[in-house]
Amino acid sequence: MKFLEESLIALDVDIDTPEGAIRETGKLLSASHLVEESYVDAMVKSFNENxxxxxxxxxxxxxxxxxxxxxxxxxxxxxRLKNPVKFGHASNDPVQLVFGLGASSSDEHLTVLQRLMGLLGNPDNVEKLLHVKTHEEINQMIGGN
Structure with missing residues (x-):
């Protein structure tokens, strides 16, 4: 599993639409050949439909x-978006931290979510993610080498 590796992180991206933010997370995944371009389109389609x-x-x-x-x-x-974006959620808007998830099975999906929730379940980590400047700082938060 590739989890918040340096090539999968972009900080302070200047995008002002939910679709743009979703595409940006997907672009990082597809550029690293972890997903097909079609997956990025499917992420946006899922948002537009659901x-x-x-x-x-x-x-x-x-x-x-x-x-x-x-x-x-x-x-x-x-x-991390430079400026928060409204996704249309009644209670959780606006959004500034966007994590693109790709999993090739239900089991993987759960594993990925558990790892992410371990990170995001701590309010201190969420606050840090709003202000980190380098991949190294993120790596320290997730217990990387």
Whole structure:
């Protein structure tokens, strides 16, 4: 599983639409050959059809699509938006931290979510993610080397 590796992180991206934010997380995944381009389109389509169901907490969105939409390897990308964006969620808007999820099976999906929830379940970590300046700082938070 590729989890918030340096190539999967973009900080202070200047995008002002939910679709743009979703595409940016997907672009990081597809550029690393972890998902197909079609998966990025499926992520946006899922948002357009189902709304902001993946805006799980204030400031936090976890866009994803189905494994069969083109996932090669389980991965999580991270885009911090320069300015918060409204996704249309009644209580959790606006969003500034967007994590793109790709998983090739239900089991992988659960593993990825558990790892992400371990990170985001701590309010201190969420606050840090709003202000980190380097991948190294993120790596320290997730217990990387």
């Amino acid at each position: 709304g902001p169901y993946f805006v799980l907490a204030p400031n936090i969105a976890l866009p994803h699509a189905r494994p069969e939409d083109g996932v090669h390897e389980a991965a999580v990308s991270f885009v």
